Amino acid sequence: MTLLETDRPALDLEDIVESAAAALAGAPAREVIRWAAATFGDRICLTSSMSDAALIHLVSRVKPGIDVLFVDTGYHFAETVGTRDAVEAVYPVNVIDVRPSRTVEEQEAALGPRLYGRNPDLCCHLRKVEPLGRALEGYMAWFSGIRRDETAARRDRRVVEWDRRRGMVKVNPILDWTQEEMDNYVEDNGILVNPLHHDGYPSIGCEPCTRPVAPGEDPRSGRWAGTGKTECGIHL
Numbered sequence: 001m002t003l004l005e006t007d008r009p010a011l012d013l014e015d016i017v018e019s020a021a022a023a024l025a026g027a028p029a030r031e032v033i034r035w036a037a038a039t040f041g042d043r044i045c046l047t048s049s050m051s052d053a054a055l056i057h058l059v060s061r062v063k064p065g066i067d068v069l070f071v072d073t074g075y076h077f078a079e080t081v082g083t084r085d086a087v088e089a090v091y092p093v094n095v096i097d098v099r100p101s102r103t104v105e106e107q108e109a110a111l112g113p114r115l116y117g118r119n120p121d122l123c124c125h126l127r128k129v130e131p132l133g134r135a136l137e138g139y140m141a142w143f144s145g146i147r148r149d150e151t152a153a154r155r156d157r158r159v160v161e162w163d164r165r166r167g168m169v170k171v172n173p174i175l176d177w178t179q180e181e182m183d184n185y186v187e188d189n190g191i192l193v194n195p196l197h198h199d200g201y202p203s204i205g206c207e208p209c210t211r212p213v214a215p216g217e218d219p220r221s222g223r224w225a226g227t228g229k230t231e232c233g234i235h236l
Helices: 013-024 029-043 054-062 078-090 104-113 120-138 181-187 195-199
Strands: 044-047 065-070 094-098 141-143 160-163 168-171
Touching: 013 029, 013 160, 013 168, 029 044, 029 054, 029 168, 044 054, 044 104, 054 181, 065 120, 078 094, 078 195, 094 168, 104 120
Parallel strands: 044 065, 044 141, 065 094, 141 168
Antiparallel strands: 160 168
């Protein structure tokens, strides 16, 4: 039985967020995951870009069988799709492909070719933000793998947050991890990693909008290079 199935049906989710954010600030990732699994039961899922399976491994050790939402934009690298297939085969999770309402071909017919180059914000909204929003409607909470050290927009985030746009709880268990901690966890646990990481892609998005990064460059500088864009919109 989860907290939300007890005799507190009218419990305000925003109140849960405030108390949990304070209590779990600085807590180990596994403690955060245990709290979320105990609180939301099967009404929590995990989202993954299939850059690596670190969060998937962490969460599945506490809550095997969890739904993992993968937004299949239609523009992914073959290596990303291959990582998605490997994750489904290796980890005890239920991978769910989330797709936009239009195929790439249908979008191009309606809005013209290469929308990602002409209006990357709109393309991300149509192919990532909107479909994920629909997929999350059946849940009360979701796990995200964002980290403070990735972008300036993520530095003030909290380990448990109220996702106001979607009206649900967002849980960020590895928010305080550094890149070194992530690398150590991947190595120590033999975590599946997208092979593009070994080819100069430390941050992986859609193929048309992602380039390799030179040594010493910001790891996310290969995302939407030259546009000034740093976020797809899912985490804003």
